[in-house]
Amino acid sequence: MKGRQGLRRLVLLVVVLAAVVACVLVVLRQSSYILDVDDPPSSTQSRVKDVAPSVGPCRGGPSCPDGHFSFRILSGAANVVSPTICLEDKLVLGSMMNNAGSGINIVVLNGKTGQVGKTGYFNMYDGDVKVLIDFLQAVEQGSVLLMASYDDPANKLNDEARSLISDLGSSSIKVLGYRDSWVFVGGKGSGKKSNFEKHIKSDAEKNKYEGWPEMVELEGCIPKFLE
Structure with missing residues (x-):
């Protein structure tokens, strides 16, 4: 019985650690992305430089011909x-x-x-x-x-x-x-x-x-x- 309880606790610990690691990776990815943009713009206009390809809604856009x-x-x-x-x-x-x-x-x-x-x-x-x-x-x-x-x-x-x-x-x-x-x-x-x-x-x-x-x-x- 004790052996089974220990195994369950070990499995639960592995699952929790995996979730924590996944969250950390997401945060790091977003942080590195945010650091690559310009200073916050005004509400009316700004200059925007090129940024790294997005992993969110910008991924997998249409494939367009030349021009x-x-x-x-x-x-x-x-x-x-x-x-x-x-x-x-x-x-x-x-x-x-x-x-x-x-x-x-x-x-x-x-x-x-x-x-x-x-x-x-x-x-x-x-x-x-x-x-x-x-x-x-x-x-x-x-x-x-x-x-x-x-x-x-x-x-x-x-x-x-x-x-x-x-x-x-x-x-x-x-x-x-x-x-x-x-x-x-x-x-x-x-x-x-x-x-x-x-x-x-x-x-x-x-x-x-x-x-x-x-x-x-x-x-x-x-x-x-x-x-």
């Missing part, structure tokens, strides 16, 4: 999980980079080189929409913009802001509403409607979360901007 950039976007989930934007299997916006927040999250990409420039998040619940408008107007021609909603992307949107995003190729921005889930990729100066957009309306009878619809995911291959 294209692969991307993956996940909108926020309710007001709990922040959005994620990946480029070439690398995280460029998200909670781990401390550059995501409530409202509309944006990554600006050089359409020719694929280099990430500015990122920003803009509070559209009770923030100042002019900050978003100024940001969009300052974006250079030939840039690609990747956008994702979090919490509420639309309460403070006005006609001017909607028009600027519509000019980037968005079809849903005209009807984007309170607490909708939305992701979008567009180009400044392309003059075309984008094929990269998903939108789920917030509906009290259909929402997956209390007060919010389900998150939306979008991935694909962005062609290089050609003059």
Whole structure:
């Protein structure tokens, strides 16, 4: 009897140690990743350098032909999980980079080189929409913009802001509403409607979360901007 109890205790000890080792490895991996990013950005814009390939939502992105950039976007989930934007299997916006927040999250990409420039998040619940408008107007021609909603992307949107995003190729921005889930990729100066957009309306009878619809995911291959 004592021999069996001792064996059980030994097995339990091995299981606990294995779990502890696994947790430590996860923490170390996340710590080494976090140390490879820039200083925390402001809520409106920042410069982002290349980072190591992500082991999370950025892994296994689409395989794209030459002359294209692969991307993956996940909108926020309710007001709990922040959005994620990946480029070439690398995280460029998200909670781990401390550059995501409530409202509309944006990554600006050089359409020719694929280099990430500015990122920003803009509070559209009770923030100042002019900050978003100024940001969009300052974006250079030939840039690609990747956008994702979090919490509420639309309460403070006005006609001017909607028009600027519509000019980037968005079809849903005209009807984007309170607490909708939305992701979008567009180009400044392309003059075309984008094929990269998903939108789920917030509906009290259909929402997956209390007060919010389900998150939306979008991935694909962005062609290089050609003059």
